Amino acid sequence: MLITRTISKTRAVIAQARAQGERIGFVPTMGYLHEGHLQLIDIAKQHSDFVVVSIFVNPTQFGPHEDFASYPRDFERDRKLCEARGADLIFAPEVSEMYPERSLITFHIEKLADRLCGARRPGHFNGVVLVVSKLFNIIQPDVAVFGQKDAQQLIIIKRLVQDLNFPVKIISAPTVRESDGLAMSSRNVYLNPEQRAQSTVLYRALQRAKALIESGERDAQRIISEMEKLIATASEARIDYIEIVSVRDLQPIARLDGQVLIALAVYFGKARLIDNIVLEVAGDQVREIPALP
Numbered sequence: 001m002l003i004t005r006t007i008s009k010t011r012a013v014i015a016q017a018r019a020q021g022e023r024i025g026f027v028p029t030m031g032y033l034h035e036g037h038l039q040l041i042d043i044a045k046q047h048s049d050f051v052v053v054s055i056f057v058n059p060t061q062f063g064p065h066e067d068f069a070s071y072p073r074d075f076e077r078d079r080k081l082c083e084a085r086g087a088d089l090i091f092a093p094e095v096s097e098m099y100p101e102r103s104l105i106t107f108h109i110e111k112l113a114d115r116l117c118g119a120r121r122p123g124h125f126n127g128v129v130l131v132v133s134k135l136f137n138i139i140q141p142d143v144a145v146f147g148q149k150d151a152q153q154l155i156i157i158k159r160l161v162q163d164l165n166f167p168v169k170i171i172s173a174p175t176v177r178e179s180d181g182l183a184m185s186s187r188n189v190y191l192n193p194e195q196r197a198q199s200t201v202l203y204r205a206l207q208r209a210k211a212l213i214e215s216g217e218r219d220a221q222r223i224i225s226e227m228e229k230l231i232a233t234a235s236e237a238r239i240d241y242i243e244i245v246s247v248r249d250l251q252p253i254a255r256l257d258g259q260v261l262i263a264l265a266v267y268f269g270k271a272r273l274i275d276n277i278v279l280e281v282a283g284d285q286v287r288e289i290p291a292l293p
Ligand code: AMP
Pocket: 028, 029, 030, 031, 036, 037, 040, 145, 146, 147, 148, 149, 150, 173, 174, 175, 176, 177, 183, 184, 185, 186
């Protein structure tokens, strides 16, 4: 496995792989890898011959009071995990390599960033689409894999690729969970033992929503109220949002119909955890969609 720190070296290594007829797969990450990330590598390997993992804590997607400085980092551990999982290249640039100057060109995202994390983290998705666009231009992958755990990000990236004609196929991967249901996240290390024990309430709230919908409930506000009640039983939890939106445009819906995203963000101490499920509701039929096509 190779490691590159510069854009020019990365381009040279990938050009060589491509010259040998290899298809390039790409898994962008912020590092501090866990099994969720590693399953993205597995999926990338199924769709390509040469898998590039980027490890870059991207400053432009963090707000001024967010955890950019304290975000967990451990390159040596990440290197071993990527190597064991069969990645071919880690691209791990310094901030100065990616942003020698502040970017004067930025994005404006309509609709898709209005709600959910986009509403609570102003500018976050502009930073995400900026860095992902730069990475796509540096790596020029044939396929790129993103996790459904960050459903709003996944939907925005798919639209980025469509609107700007990036020649890359986006593949989504189901959320990987701990055995008690907590979605794996690099930020889970922020949790103390009490918060970690209580954090299972997020997945339980999503499962409660699903059960209500399966038993016929279609009123979004009633479902959200039930989820709020359940999460309120966790003394350390502070709800940032619970929303039910349509997958198509990420706008809120009053009554459930079609593909719906049930998403939440909840603070436990300084850890802001997100999770979601996607359901397809058609008449009285309800089906979970683990990875958006
Ligand atoms: P991050 O390092 O948090 O920026 O995440 C990098 C990629 O890994 C994104 O596409 C995430 O959606 C994905 N990811 C993070 N956590 C999980 C998880 N628990 N299951 C599946 N994918 C994940």
